[in-house]
Amino acid sequence: xxxxxxxxxxxxxxxxxxxxxxxxxxxxxxxxxxxxxxxxxxxxxxxxxxxxxxxxxxxxxxxxxxxxxxxxxxxxxxxxxxxxxxxxxxxxxxxxxxxxxxxxxxxxxxxxxxxxxxxxxxxxxxxxxxxxxxxxxxxxxxxxxxxxxxxxxxxxxxxxxxxxxxxxxxxxxxxxxxxxxxxxxxxxxxxxxxx
Amino acid sequence: xxxxxxxxxxxxxxxxxxxxxxxxxxxxxxxxxxxxxxxxxxxxxxxxxxxxxxxxxxxxxxxxxxxxxxxxxxxxxxxxxxxxxxxxxxxxxxxxxxxxxxxxxxxxxxxxxxxxxxxxxxxxxxxxxxxxxxxxxxxxxxxxxxxxxxxxxxxxxxxxxxxxxxxxxxxxxxxxxxxxxxxxxxxxxxxxxxx
Numbered sequence: 486x487x488x489x490x491x492x493x494x495x496x497x498x499x500x501x502x503x504x505x506x507x508x509x510x511x512x513x514x515x516x517x518x519x520x521x522x523x524x525x526x527x528x529x530x531x532x533x534x535x536x537x538x539x540x541x542x543x544x545x546x547x548x549x550x551x552x553x554x555x556x557x558x559x560x561x562x563x564x565x566x567x568x569x570x571x572x573x574x575x576x577x578x579x580x581x582x583x584x585x586x587x588x589x590x591x592x593x594x595x596x597x598x599x600x601x602x603x604x605x606x607x608x609x610x611x612x613x614x615x616x617x618x619x620x621x622x623x624x625x626x627x628x629x630x631x632x633x634x635x636x637x638x639x640x641x642x643x644x645x646x647x648x649x650x651x652x653x654x655x656x657x658x659x660x661x662x663x664x665x666x667x668x669x670x671x672x673x674x675x676x677x678x679x680x
Numbered sequence: 681x682x683x684x685x686x687x688x689x690x691x692x693x694x695x696x697x698x699x700x701x702x703x704x705x706x707x708x709x710x711x712x713x714x715x716x717x718x719x720x721x722x723x724x725x726x727x728x729x730x731x732x733x734x735x736x737x738x739x740x741x742x743x744x745x746x747x748x749x750x751x752x753x754x755x756x757x758x759x760x761x762x763x764x765x766x767x768x769x770x771x772x773x774x775x776x777x778x779x780x781x782x783x784x785x786x787x788x789x790x791x792x793x794x795x796x797x798x799x800x801x802x803x804x805x806x807x808x809x810x811x812x813x814x815x816x817x818x819x820x821x822x823x824x825x826x827x828x829x830x831x832x833x834x835x836x837x838x839x840x841x842x843x844x845x846x847x848x849x850x851x852x853x854x855x856x857x858x859x860x861x862x863x864x865x866x867x868x869x870x871x872x873x874x875x
Binding site: 563566631632634664668669673 | 833
């Protein structure tokens with residue numbers, strides 16, 4: 486019978502990320518992760534299907550949460566307001582305890598082309614979900630295209646800024662500032678002459 | 681010795697696209713393309729390395745041309761002006777004679793996941809080239825991110841609109857209108873409140 490292990494999942498994530506950074510993702514085995522966490526391989530497999538899932542689990546629903554936040558925004562919410570709601574909807578994933586882990590995660594993914602592709606695919610799903618949710622609110626096609634990119638840029642930049650500043654502002658604060666910054670650039674580009 | 685064949689390359693492109701649409705890309709052989717064009721296989725291989733090159737040849741330098749146009753824009757040109765110059769720089773590829781062929785090309789690529797990936801890769805190269813060229817002009821990071829997406833959205837939408845309207849305005853006219861349209865949306869998004 487499986488013994489209940491306190492914080493097993495969190496311990497496994499920490500052990501895995503430490504090993505991925507130390508030895509590289511490919512060179513790390515599930516046995517080593519379990520061992521470093523002081524747990525058994527079978528405990529690992531009760532929490533994760535494989536070592537890749539340590540990096541991507543719980544993030545698979547990001548597209549769904551973004552879409553839900555946009556669909557659930559009160560009638561009359563601006564398009565940018567919908568994007569802000571979408572960015573806020575994942576704040577409980579980007580908590581203070583996870584900031585250092587997220588930074589390690591980013592480094593591991595950046596160093597590995599297959600993991601980078603997986604991350605790009607995740608972002609493509611978020612992009613499609615945002616576009617569809619905005620379209621469903623009656624936003625016109627051109628605005629959907631541009632607003633979706635604005636939202637995706639804000640998400641990517643916020644995530645990087647959040648992981649890079651261990652004692653900096655919270656993810657939510659960063660996301661709002663980043664979205665506001667991009668909005669300003671949009672206004673500037675919108676006002677420019679073509680020559 | 682190879683015989684000189686008038687318009688061999690164009691005849692091969694037409695034959696290939698017709699066959700790709702009729703039979704599917706995978707089911708079409710180089711021998712069939714040459715045969716349909718009234719030419720030999722060795723003539724085909726003097727013009728193209730393989731059948732995929734029929735779809736992507738001459739387009740490989742799009743990233744370079746975009747970058748060159750942005751770098752070559754006079755000092756003081758606005759960021760949007762640089763994007764307009766980039767879009768204009770490929771107008772000699774999107775000529776009237778090629779509009780119907782480009783429409784066939786799009787249909788073939790859309791129906792084939794590997795070709796779609798190849799097209800996405802091409803766009804990723806254009807994206808990277810545009811971002812780097814704008815950065816080299818001293819444009820700030822956030823504006824580079826947003827302006828690059830604006831340029832890429834304008835390119836993609838212009839290409840679709842141009843191929844979809846056989847008797848419509850020229851590519852250059854469409855590109856300017858599309859960029860202007862996206863600029864308006866940028867201004868609107870920039871002016872919105874967050875609630």
